[in-house]
Amino acid sequence: MLATVGDVLLGLVLLASAGAKLAAPVSTRAALATFGLATPRARGLAWGAAIVVEGGLGVGVALGSDLAAWAAAALMLAFAGLLARALRRGRVGQPCGCLGPRSRVTPAALARTLTLALAFALLPLVPDTDPTAEGWLAVGLATALAAIAALTVLVLALAREVGELRLALPPQLPLEIPGEGPPLGERAPAAIERFATRPRAPQARYALAVFSSEGCPMCRALEPAVEALQRDPLLSVEVFDEQADADVWRALAIPGSPYALVLTLDGTALAQGTFNSARQLEALVAAGEARERELVRA
Secondary structure, eight states, X not given: OHHHHHHHHHHHHHHHHHHHHHHSHHHHHHHGGGGTOOSHHHHHHHHHHHHHHHHHHHHHHHTTOHHHHHHHXXXXXXXXXXXXXXXXXXXXXXXXXXXSTTOBOOHHHHHHHHHHHHHHHHGGGSOOOOOOHHHHHHHHHHHHHHHHHHHHHHHHHHHHHHHHHHHHSOOOOOBOOTTSSSOTTSBOHXXXXXXXXXXXXXXXXXXXXXXXXXXXXXXXXXXXXXXXXXXXXXXXXXXXXXXXXXXHHHHHTXXXXXXXXXXXXXXXXXXXXXOOSHHHHHHHHHHHHHHHHHHHHO
């Protein structure tokens, strides 16, 4: 019973370590530079090999293989050697990627790795007895709870990595084509008249005209993004339907939907373009703000 629990738990440690590296590929690959791997190719090969070896040994240890346990002990000793060398070279606090992107080279990490090496080495010596039905149930419950905890860590790590990648992406700009829509820098009375008849927040600084069509699936998908901007106190937002507001569409030469036009409160067109995402619509508003500042400076 005790041997079985040890096999499963230590096997999950290896699988969780491999999963953490897989969930944050960019950060954990880059962390290998701490150990002297200078080229991206070398770091990529070492990262892939670590995942394969840890994953394979994790499965073997969880299934009760003594050979896998001894191999895992040797792997932990190798990792401990790398950590010790990094500590001697003064790289305390630098990323190591051992258990994900937040792992660092510290004496505690070295002690943890040596403890795991000892645990894997002693695992084959633990007496193995056949558990009772209740014992198997306890093992299954412990395994399920450990797996849930590991999965939670992996999901959080993946969410963090996706967030970092999204922040690193350049802003998505709307498709702005010269000749479409009203001339920038000039008044667009056909659009601003609607805003003049509607109440708006006292601190509103810009008018956002969104042009939508009833048969446009993209327009329907982007409705939550438009509704979110309607709650912005700095914006006054109106939606112009292709059929109900056909005269406004014609007067402004709107090419299609979804399309948006950012105006000053007196009706001067600042930015316009086709948008296909919430980020593009937000970028269009930001472009309008930037152009207003340019007009003021001019």
